[in-house]
Amino acid sequence: MTIRNILIHPDPRLKKVCDPVPEVDAKIRKLADDMLETMYDAPGVGLAGPQIGVMKRIFVIDCADKEETPDPMVLINPEITWTSEELNTYEEGCLSIPDIYEEVTRPEKVRMKFLDVHGKPREEEFDALYATATQHELDHLNGKLFIDYLSKIKRSMITNKMKKLKKEKARA
Numbered sequence: 001m002t003i004r005n006i007l008i009h010p011d012p013r014l015k016k017v018c019d020p021v022p023e024v025d026a027k028i029r030k031l032a033d034d035m036l037e038t039m040y041d042a043p044g045v046g047l048a049g050p051q052i053g054v055m056k057r058i059f060v061i062d063c064a065d066k067e068e069t070p071d072p073m074v075l076i077n078p079e080i081t082w083t084s085e086e087l088n089t090y091e092e093g094c095l096s097i098p099d100i101y102e103e104v105t106r107p108e109k110v111r112m113k114f115l116d117v118h119g120k121p122r123e124e125e126f127d128a129l130y131a132t133a134t135q136h137e138l139d140h141l142n143g144k145l146f147i148d149y150l151s152k153i154k155r156s157m158i159t160n161k162m163k164k165l166k167k168e169k170a171r172a
């Protein structure tokens, strides 16, 4: 397994719509392993393909509590099939926007169909943190970031902060 480099906003690759995975093969399974490794190393609860520069419709999550056993999930070509009318507000963060946390309101529950890491079609309902994480990661596959839900002023403040961070990182 390889820990991949995580792209930091702003980056044009984080704004693009990703391509479907045509076949779940050994290469995709290796990619999924790398993504999980990279997510745990960061550490984070979710990571999507474009965040490591892979423009494919795949993301990984693990929303288990720290004390619980890990619950790694790989979702390939995910699609929302249902969302609840009830909404929920969570403070979200993103590995591509480090150390920024802002409240985002989304459907409280969501159902998604996807292929698992074995290429098997599945459909699952997510709630609580899982619902937030799966919707946040699916957004990544459509070139959308959680800061896109914030006001224009807040978003440009965060973007400027990230530009500064990237400059500092490049100098280091």
Ligand code: NI
Binding pocket: 093, 094, 095, 096, 136, 137, 140
């Ligand atoms: Ni994110």
